[in-house]
Amino acid sequence: xxxxKIEIKNLYKIFGPNDKSMVExxxxxxxxxxxxxxxxxxxxxxNVNIGILANSVNVIMGLSGSGKSTLIRHINRLIEPTVGxxxxxxxxxxxxxxxxxxxxxxxxxxxxxxxxxLMPHRTVLENGMYGLNIQGMASGEAEKQAKxxxxxxxxxxxxxxxxAQLSGGMQQRVGLARALATDADILLMDEAxxxxxxxxxxxxxxxxxxxxxxxxxTIVFITHDLDEALRIGDDIAILRxxxxxxxxxxxxxxxxxxxDYVADFTKDxxxxxxxxxxxxxHETGSKEGLRLDxxxxxxxxxxxxxxxxxxxxxxxxxxxxxxxxxLSDMVGAISRPxxxxxxxxxxxx
Amino acid sequence: MNEKxxxxxxxxxxxxxxxxxxxVAMAEGRLHSAVKGPITDLGEGWWIPPFTxxxxxxLKTVLDILDHPELFPDKEDPSKGAFxxxxxxxxxxxxxxxxxxAFEMEKKGWVLIDPGSQAGLDGSMIKANERGDxxxxxxxxxxxxxxxxxxxxxxxxxxxxxSENWDGCIAKAEQDCDDPKPSAWTASEVHTVVTDRFxxxxxxxxxxxxxxxxxxxxxxxxxxxxxxxxxxxxxxAAEFMSRHxxxxxxxxxxxxxxxxxxxx
Amino acid sequence: MGFFDKFPAMExxxxxxxxxxxxxxxKEFSRSWxxxxxxxxxxxxxxxVNFEKLLLSTPWPIIIxxxxxxxxxxxxxxxxxxxxxISFLFIGYLGMWDNTMSTVALISVATFIxxxxxxxxxxxxxxxxxxxxxxxxxxxxxxxxxxxxxxLPVVMLLGIGKVPGLIAVCVYAMPPIVRxxxxxxxxxxxxILEAADAFGSNYRQRLFSVQLPLALPxxxxxxxxxxxxxxxxxxxxxxxxxxxxGVPVLQSIQNQYLALGMMNGLAIVAxxxxxxxxxQKYGKRLQRHREGGSDV
Numbered sequence: 025x026x027x028x029k030i031e032i033k034n035l036y037k038i039f040g041p042n043d044k045s046m047v048e049x050x051x052x053x054x055x056x057x058x059x060x061x062x063x064x065x066x067x068x069x070x071n072v073n074i075g076i077l078a079n080s081v082n083v084i085m086g087l088s089g090s091g092k093s094t095l096i097r098h099i100n101r102l103i104e105p106t107v108g109x110x111x112x113x114x115x116x117x118x119x120x121x122x123x124x125x126x127x128x129x130x131x132x133x134x135x136x137x138x139x140x141x142l143m144p145h146r147t148v149l150e151n152g153m154y155g156l157n158i159q160g161m162a163s164g165e166a167e168k169q170a171k172x173x174x175x176x177x178x179x180x181x182x183x184x185x186x187x188a189q190l191s192g193g194m195q196q197r198v199g200l201a202r203a204l205a206t207d208a209d210i211l212l213m214d215e216a217x218x219x220x221x222x223x224x225x226x227x228x229x230x231x232x233x234x235x236x237x238x239x240x241x242t243i244v245f246i247t248h249d250l251d252e253a254l255r256i257g258d259d260i261a262i263l264r265x266x267x268x269x270x271x272x273x274x275x276x277x278x279x280x281x282x283x284d285y286v287a288d289f290t291k292d293x294x295x296x297x298x299x300x301x302x303x304x305x306h307e308t309g310s311k312e313g314l315r316l317d318x319x320x321x322x323x324x325x326x327x328x329x330x331x332x333x334x335x336x337x338x339x340x341x342x343x344x345x346x347x348x349x350x351l352s353d354m355v356g357a358i359s360r361p362x363x364x365x366x367x368x369x370x371x372x373x
Numbered sequence: 374m375n376e377k378x379x380x381x382x383x384x385x386x387x388x389x390x391x392x393x394x395x396x397v398a399m400a401e402g403r404l405h406s407a408v409k410g411p412i413t414d415l416g417e418g419w420w421i422p423p424f425t426x427x428x429x430x431x432l433k434t435v436l437d438i439l440d441h442p443e444l445f446p447d448k449e450d451p452s453k454g455a456f457x458x459x460x461x462x463x464x465x466x467x468x469x470x471x472x473x474x475a476f477e478m479e480k481k482g483w484v485l486i487d488p489g490s491q492a493g494l495d496g497s498m499i500k501a502n503e504r505g506d507x508x509x510x511x512x513x514x515x516x517x518x519x520x521x522x523x524x525x526x527x528x529x530x531x532x533x534x535x536s537e538n539w540d541g542c543i544a545k546a547e548q549d550c551d552d553p554k555p556s557a558w559t560a561s562e563v564h565t566v567v568t569d570r571f572x573x574x575x576x577x578x579x580x581x582x583x584x585x586x587x588x589x590x591x592x593x594x595x596x597x598x599x600x601x602x603x604x605x606x607x608x609x610a611a612e613f614m615s616r617h618x619x620x621x622x623x624x625x626x627x628x629x630x631x632x633x634x635x636x637x
Numbered sequence: 638m639g640f641f642d643k644f645p646a647m648e649x650x651x652x653x654x655x656x657x658x659x660x661x662x663x664k665e666f667s668r669s670w671x672x673x674x675x676x677x678x679x680x681x682x683x684x685x686v687n688f689e690k691l692l693l694s695t696p697w698p699i700i701i702x703x704x705x706x707x708x709x710x711x712x713x714x715x716x717x718x719x720x721x722x723i724s725f726l727f728i729g730y731l732g733m734w735d736n737t738m739s740t741v742a743l744i745s746v747a748t749f750i751x752x753x754x755x756x757x758x759x760x761x762x763x764x765x766x767x768x769x770x771x772x773x774x775x776x777x778x779x780x781x782x783x784x785x786x787x788x789l790p791v792v793m794l795l796g797i798g799k800v801p802g803l804i805a806v807c808v809y810a811m812p813p814i815v816r817x818x819x820x821x822x823x824x825x826x827x828x829i830l831e832a833a834d835a836f837g838s839n840y841r842q843r844l845f846s847v848q849l850p851l852a853l854p855x856x857x858x859x860x861x862x863x864x865x866x867x868x869x870x871x872x873x874x875x876x877x878x879x880x881x882x883g884v885p886v887l888q889s890i891q892n893q894y895l896a897l898g899m900m901n902g903l904a905i906v907a908x909x910x911x912x913x914x915x916x917q918k919y920g921k922r923l924q925r926h927r928e929g930g931s932d933v
């Protein structure tokens with residue numbers, strides 16, 4: 025078995041009455057606009073192949089219209105694909121019958137929504153219990169579990185409120201607790217924090233990262249915000265017009281954007297915060313300088329260096345030095361977009 | 374017509390309901406009767422279907438029927454007999470209520486059913502006749518309903534108990550009629566009534582109206598014809614002209630009759 | 638030019654034959670099926686008869702207590718509850734008690750039937766656009782067809798009295814609950830439905846725990862309208878021999894008994910107001926969550 029919890033293979037989604045017959049056209053290079061103008065069909069996803077790492081935060085990123093929300097809904101089949109496969113734990117989700125897909129949604133994958141998707145007529149507690157009710161869990165047990173997860177997201181004492189009485193951030197905590205309560209391995213998060221204010225969004229990211237450090241869920245996180253992707257993603261996939269453009273670690277994306285589209289995306293990123301010492305480290309043989317852990321970001325490293333006498337860092341990994349990074353390396357990495365076609369002025373919408 | 378002098382002719386005015394204002398108008402010379410009884414054999418009363426009469430020959434009068442409520446069970450309370458009265462709000466409703474009291478029908482095991490409207494009254498009679506159920510209730514003739522089903526008018530078995538009883542009690546509201554006496558139905562008086570203006574201007578027509586008397590059986594048959602053939606007034610008139618030449622030829626001078634016949 | 642001057646109507650004779658054909662086939666139908674159809678409605682008929690008898694035989698103080706109690710249970714408002722009790726006292730004092738009980742019996746049963754049939758129909762309509770486009774014109778017909786058009790056939794089939802009255806009332810009063818159930822369900826937020834799906838709800842779970850509760854405001858508006866329309870039909874129902882407040886109204890129309898008509902008319906209005914307010918408040922109470930933010 026691979027390390028992938030979910031494998032998306034050759035997935036096409038075309039919206040329209042004759043979607044199946046359009047696949048070949050698209051596969052042969054008919055573009056989104058042409059498909060719409062000539063054939064009246066809308067291209068959703070084109071030949072997407074992505075492996076979702078188990079126990080990691082997998083970010084799928086793209087602008088609106090890139091197909092990211094369509095993609096995530098294929099995983100629990102809220103949207104039926106045109107063709108393709110989605111293998112979860114060795115089983116093709118797209119081959120499941122109604123009964124099975126329902127069980128998969130109840131026990132295998134839970135979901136958090138951009139606009140929260142809370143039931144306005146149910147209290148916070150009842151919302152937290154929703155997935156468990158659907159699972160058929162006895163209400164006493166469900167209540168206990170829901171309370172536990174509401175507590176974990178910091179909502180103790182709000183159990184009897186209705187969603188409309190809560191702020192957006194608190195509502196999304198309910199949404200998160202509801203999704204966690206079902207104990208599913210897979211957590212699908214569709215722009216879960218996009219509707220929140222920046223400060224609250226950062227809060228929620230922290231909560232998610234803290235929980236993830238403990239729970240090790242397989243999280244598929246959709247966002248259009250690169251900062252968010254870089255902060256929480258273990259792995260990032262970038263979509264454009266329904267096609268996968270690049271997939272890799274945050275450092276990888278920032279340091280080696282696959283094309284102008286990605287480069288443009290990463291242009292305004294605070295690279296000091298994304299890049300770690302590990303990525304800049306190179307073997308010099310020397311062990312001088314400030315000894316710092318390789319997982320530190322450049323920003324953190326620079327702060328430490330300012331407080332010390334050194335302008336050279338020896339990068340440590342589990343107590344052993346693996347290489348060095350100089351201050352000028354750091355400045356260079358932050359300031360110089362290192363894309364293959366640097367200097368490009370191409371811009372995307 | 375009384376107030377506005379329009380229309381000029383009321384071809385068939387049942388005057389029981391409007392006796393008082395009509396009397397005044399006639400006394401003042403605003404309205405005139407062209408003929409009394411333009412239709413014969415007409416009247417109101419209590420009827421049963423022909424098959425009921427056939428099956429139960431012992432039912433010869435209303436009094437006989439009143440002893441057998443069990444033959445006309447009420448659906449809501451089958452221990453009672455159902456007497457279908459006259460729709461709420463009609464003049465005949467009061468007469469039926471008071472006669473119901475006069476004959477002590479409640480004591481004899483009857484309930485008075487208010488059919489609510491002519492649709493209700495007709496519907497209930499049609500249903501009974503189509504299904505062969507016994508039916509006992511109020512209606513009037515000549516009508517297509519009576520003619521079509523051959524409904525039997527039941528003699529009351531008591532004489533008309535005087536117009537004082539009728540006009541002073543039976544025809545009034547229940548609270549104004551303390552002591553109704555059993556009575557046959559009052560004779561229905563029907564006139565063709567015309568306005569003074571019409572009488573003065575159209576003496577030829579007045580002659581025609583004075584002679585125009587239609588036998589009840591002919592009228593009933595024509596009404597049945599109209600209903601069965603779904604025909605309207607002009608159709609029925611044409612049918613009447615061709616069927617009953619003998620009748621209408623009498624109503625107009627011979628030369629006119631000949632001219633009309635030629636134009637048919 | 639003759640073609641344009643005169644409408645190319647069917648030949649008179651053909652038209653007459655067509656009408657005769659329809660009439661006689663209906664009579665034939667009534668003869669052969671009338672009794673079975675009547676028997677089909679018998680349980681409903683006896684229920685209605687007995688319900689009315691129960692209301693009429695229950696001592697008035699108990700009825701008034703029940704009315705006040707139900708009003709309070711529905712609305713949680715002492716004012717409304719007292720108002721209902723006082724209305725009934727007035728009704729009784731003015732000699733309209735029996736007719737009012739008959740009307741209450743008819744309206745309660747009619748409303749119950751309309752809801753019991755209307756909501757499932759509305760639910761089915763909300764699921765299928767095809768069904769919606771089929772049923773909507775039927776509802777239009779039910780609401781606009783002149784009542785007498787179907788009153789006579791119904792009476793010919795079922796006789797006069799309660800059942801045809803009930804049918805007439807329901808034909809007219811059911812469309813709003815069907816329409817508003819359908820509308821309410823269709824207006825439920827798609828995101829919330831998606832959330833329900835994403836957690837693996839089956840159809841029943843989705844319907845009962847999400848769709849119906851969220852459609853309640855519209856459904857209740859429908860119930861309300863249904864009750865109002867049923868009450869509006871009381872007079873019409875009495876035209877086919879249904880006892881109740883409509884009878885004196887009819888009587889007063891033709892005989893110009895102004896006071897009689899007014900009093901019975903007002904009794905109908907009083908019933909309408911009580912039914913309306915109580916059902917509305919009850920509906921609101923079921924939707925506490927809409928009073929968002931009040932206790933934060």
